[in-house]
Amino acid sequence: MPAPVMAEKTKGSTIYLANGQTLIDGIASWWTACHGYNHPAIAKAARKQLKAMPHIMLGGMVHQPALSLSKALSDLLGHDLNHVFFTDSGSVSVEVALKMAFQYWLNHKEKRPHLLAFKGGYHGDTLATMAICDPEEGMHTLFNGILPQHPILPLPDTTTTQRKLDHYLSKHAGEIAAIIVEPLVQGAGGMIFHTAETLHFIYKMAQKHNVLLICDEIFTGFGRTGDSLFAFEKATIVPDIVTVSKALTGGTMALAATIARTHIYDAFYSDNPQHALMHGPTFMANPLACSCALASVGLFSSTPRLKQIAVITERMKEKLDPCRHFPAVKDVRVLGAIGVVELHDIPDMKRLKATLLSHNVWIRPFRNIIYLTPAFTITRLELDSLCQAIYKTLKQLY
């Protein structure tokens, strides 16, 4: 692995390195910095909250940033997705979603020990979430045989795989607490896209066989897939539980949320204390992080973000398209503010990374994928430079 470069300062879509080199950021720190780095509105909210109360425990106490953010998220998600549980990382928000799903059934006097996930999926790095990542392609192959076993089926995007899912659930629904899916785009698993119809089919199967549906929007949430703030909206479905993180605070603080519908919440709310959800991270709903998130979420209504994303989509389609001509390139695809150049394979990753860096861009290929997930505020010039850097790199190396 090449040695890490020393970052010193950021602004907008620029990263300033200690050695004086400046980089255009193509991936917005794993797509968290969706409004660009150091956004003044988020910085202002952070300063104000830092002065008033950086942190307070959420046990027996509540605070306005948490209440306001819960309300804002429920409003954005719509329907009855109006019960919000805050944690401090994406993986843990998925853990909470899984725990909710298992206990939902337990509280209904049913023991359902399994989850159903999909090949190509990625849901986190903790032990429970590793077990629902793609077991062969994922980064956790090493742990096969150690992790709990859950059914991992192919995405139902053909009649054969649709029948397979339906058939599996007809036999095993009684053991499955929930289906979990990254709606429309499987991110860390390889930037694999599926259609709204496929997502809708998964929803229909969950309904037909009476299992819960969890949409992991940690990658796709907050406009990344274009046209709507959340990917699930495009399939006109309502998941039982949604997880968000990554872009939630605009890339400033670690924060995640698990949002559940009313019938999920109601299963925990009773006179029986054993029915309560026993989960309480120390930094749950950290006020500083909640304030940053409120400012970030607010920017989606006070600025034309979805329009900016549409412009990015068109530009990336145009500017990444020439990469198709290289025989080493297998596919070029764009959705929302996600641009992907998929190669047949990347034999020398170190050299590829070094060459990209020599073009003064920050792009982090993985497996056989070169991808862009820029800030929505990226300028046309910056975006063109990113696409050109990929083109020039391919020309140099392949």
Ligand SMILES: *Cc1c(COP(=O)(O)O)cnc(C)c1O
């Ligand atoms: C990044 C990611 C996670 C894990 O989030 P962390 O904050 O890294 O724990 C889970 N699910 C999806 C879809 C992700 O993209």
